[in-house]
Amino acid sequence: MTGGRRAESWVGRTVEAEVGPVAHGGHCVSRVEGRVVFVRHALPGELVLAEVTEDRGGGFCRADAVRVLRSSPHRVEPVCPLAAPGLCGGCDWQHATPQAQRELKAQVVAEQLRRLAGLDLAVEVEALPGGPLGWRSRVRLVVDPAGRPGLRAHRSHRVIPLAGCPISVPGALDEALTGGWRPGSELEVTADAAGRTHLRELAPARGGAAGRGRHRARQIQGGVAVQYAAGREWRIAAHGFWQVHPAAADTLATVVGEWAGARRGGRAWDLYAGVGLFASVLAEQVGPGGEVLAVESGRRAVADGEANLADLPQVTWRAGRVEQVLDQRDDRPEVVVLDPPRKGAGAAVVEAVARATPDRVVYVACDPAALARDVATFAGHGYSLARLRAFDAFPMTHHVECVALLTRD
CATH class of the missing domain: 2.40.50.140 (Nucleic acid-binding proteins)
Structure with a gap:
């Protein structure tokens, strides 16, 4: 200027x-x-x-x-010709070796913790089983004006038609990429652990301006997905929340269980519980005489959670926003598990958790900046970052999954 x-x-x-x-x-x-x-x-x-x-x-x-x-x-040479300037925005690092990708992500996590939380930590990003390709089990495609499905260009609404996607589970996109879909619609594809592919078309709603941004769902294949994690079989809504990488849910459940260490007969909270993956781990730890509160705003997820954990009566479900549910609680959990959306838990939730004075908080994060902000807020309430593990749950992209253990000073 x-x-x-x-x-x-x-x-x-x-x-x-x-x-x-x-x-x-x-x-x-x-x-x-x-x-x-x-x-x-x-x-x-x-x-x-x-x-x-x-x-x-x-x-x-x-x-x-x-x-x-x-x-x-x-x-290195990208494995996909669309991972190039002006083309598909789905991948960020196909031009780097897998080891270099993990090192770059580790640098990002460390930098966010240093800048936003004032912590100077050495970070390692661990690979998950299966390699850097063929891992993506959930994909959302967009249909262009010619009826061809694809992904958007980076920071653009422009659709890049796909012939295939090397990071997706092999064969999962075959039906979706046949073409002939309604222009402007979106396609949700989920490949579950039983080898089934679930496909849903979200077509633009009629109604002109009043209908913009709304979609009508049409299930093409399947509706209930089967997943396996934490020693259990899960039957859940095919297009509801579940970890994208096939090895992520079990890996995260193992780390959360090790760090939560809920005592037999104790009390624990699972916030942003989804269908109850971490609640199931906590419930096994506290046993029939303990209590686990699972809080989730998605009502279908709550219904799936109640059905899948019906054998664990020590789990009590509450449907609603986490901060609103916690405002009505006056009990004290010994351990809290947090798995918030990408934007993080935020000050209101962190303060509500801190008021309950748990001994330990296990925080699962898919965004290092949000994690660092919340860690800084926890520090203001007397909680210190004791341990951190990071996992390359999204190879070829810039995303990284972290698990943090916070303990009360």
């Missing part, structure tokens, strides 16, 4: 950029002519030509590396 006039937009301009450290969100940081440039399809230490794709007139802009002048030793 000069003399009250907005500077000329850099969109479409190609700049030479020395690529700096990784940043949260699947890009790296560079500086060009005094401006921060977030560059996708690049790796730290590279020299690239980057085309600016977004410039809103502030101190930073976004760009895609369109040519690599000096490459990183960790660069």
